[in-house]
Amino acid sequence: MTKVLNTNAQSSEHIRNNPKFRELVTKRTSFAWTLTATMLVIYFGFILLIAYGKAFLGTSLFGGVMTVGFPIGVGVILSAIVLTGIYVRRANTEFDELNRQIIEESR
Secondary structure, three states, X not given: OHHHHHHHHHHHHHHHOOHHHHHHHHXXXXXXXXXXXXXXXXXXXXXXXXXXXXXXHOOEOOOOOOEOHHHHHHHHHHHHHHHHHHHHHHHHHHHHHXXXXXXXXXX
16 A cells, blocks of 8 residues: 555655646636636626626617617626637647646656
8 A cells, every 4th residue: 555655655755856747737827817807807808897887888779678788798708708718729739739738757
């Protein structure tokens, strides 16, 4: 049992010391924070618009019932979906490839 734990600890240490692992962690963390900041700007921008631009958001589109606020709100929701898709695409290509290389090198 101790030998298995020791082997796992050595394997974990070997992976942590791998430059590709550090590259993966740095790239993934940086990309995640960039997307997070983007979403926060979009969301809080919308909230500030709600707080200070009520007249603008209440303006009718095309003289009908729909106001400017509705498509902007839908845009906020769609931006979250798009940003998630961007992250998944990069994770499935670049990050997964780095992960595969790290696993191969650790064997």
